[in-house]
Amino acid sequence: MSSLSASRKPRIQVEDVSVTYRTSLERAPTLKSTLLRLGRRQRVIREIEALKGVSFSVPHGKVLGVVGANGAGKSTLMRTVAGILPPNSGRVEVNGRVSTLLSLGVGFNRRLTGRENVVLGGLAAGLTRAELREKYDEIVEFAELEEFMDMPMRTYSSGMYGRLAFAVAVTMHPDILIIDEALSVGDARFRRKSFERMRELCSEDRTILLVSHALASIEKLCDDAIWLHKGRMQMWDEPAAVIEAYTEFLGIADEDHEPDPVTMEDV
């Protein structure tokens, strides 16, 4: 798949990317409220700068960890790299087929069965039916959900839900894998299994973007790490150095930020 020439160029190149949301303060935008507002001329739009001038690159076959508090812009960054959210300025270049975790849209319709969700998510992601047929058993086996695949996903526990999403993402063998908070799904045994699978994937010739609050996994799995804070990139360095700075920061900022308890446990 990957020739030597591909390795010279970074797999993922993010240059000075900013993403701004315009969210309305109304609970849901409606025609009625728009008409009512016309007479009064209120501005009810709030701009949220989710990412501000973020630049980094991930070379072919490397694993980049992303850390940051809730609301730091990690998920926005993932969606921008996956091509789901367009940047407001800057440029993102991605070479290869991308699979995003929690991705492949698994579980988008809770009334549909696990099987239907896997098939629809896979087709939307651009896989062919033949590819899906080939992978399907592997997914089910990894997720250990054989008897649940024909039940509506609303009957799934959150653990089962996460297991299925994880299984889909790691089974698709993409060139670039984007994983958001993946290692914290399922019971202890499944976590162990998914950690092993991640380690396997990381040691293969695969580019991975890993977002996690489990700092220990970031340190063990990643070649590089970045730390996002309120949309800005604070640091881009070795995982150990980034984690040290980040935990130190969390310690200081205890009062106005609430560090995820998982983060603390893991450190």
Place this chain on the structure above:
Amino acid sequence: MSSAQASHRTSEFDAVTHVYEPHRVGLPPIRPYVRELWRRREFAFELSRTSLRAQHFDTVVGQIWLLLNPLLLSCVYFVLVDILRQKTGGIVFFAHLMAALFAYHFVTDSLRQAVKSVTGGGRLILNTAFPRILLPAASVLVALRKFLPTVFVFIPVAFIASIPFGAHLLWVVPIAALFVVLATGLAMLVAALQVYFRDLKTFLTYGLRVWLYASPILYYASEVPDRYGFLLVLNPLAPLLTAWSDVIDRGLSPDPADLALGAAWAVVLFVGGALFFISREREFAVRL
């Protein structure tokens, strides 16, 4: 598959190299968009199949309901019109009512499904990059799959009414195709608008009801008095329904003027709906 060769192919949905840059409120490159759309057509088919299954239309009772419901509706409207007119239109009018009502139902079913297609696609839209037009397209397919069995309800009625049978019936194919084009255009429009105005769905219900009465369904287009003639021009469905009725229950070839106007409406709505949808679709992930 070297990156040197890949790097000059910088389209949005290209399987090899993706470049994401800020978009001027405008369209993504159309050719790769359409290519990607075609590549993922299976998704729309599968989604429509799955939606029908979720509505239990794969069961025997569901299938029977699919046939019974339009038949009962036609009967109700037939009685209503009979009472209002105080003279019966007979079985021939019943055939007209049925054919027109089924076509109307196909279009409005498409819209009813489509209006929630994007806002109901939550997680899929947030986590997967794909041409979003597939969602309203799947809604039209659902409506089409519900429409096709009604043909079998109509056939015996057509026999009883002994409506003329001949080569002119071939006109059914292009007119039906125009119905699909029109429904798809409006489906894209309402699906995108619903993202911005979440109460559109409520207004749509009223709108579709008004549309039923403003279209030549409960009456023949030729019966419309001159003072309401504008309805037949401004209503995008009217010319197609007129042509539909001419061909199916009056044994005529369609009036070229109706055909031209109907085709013009269908194409305008399709192109307008598609352009609006595609130029907005990259914003959907933020708006959900």
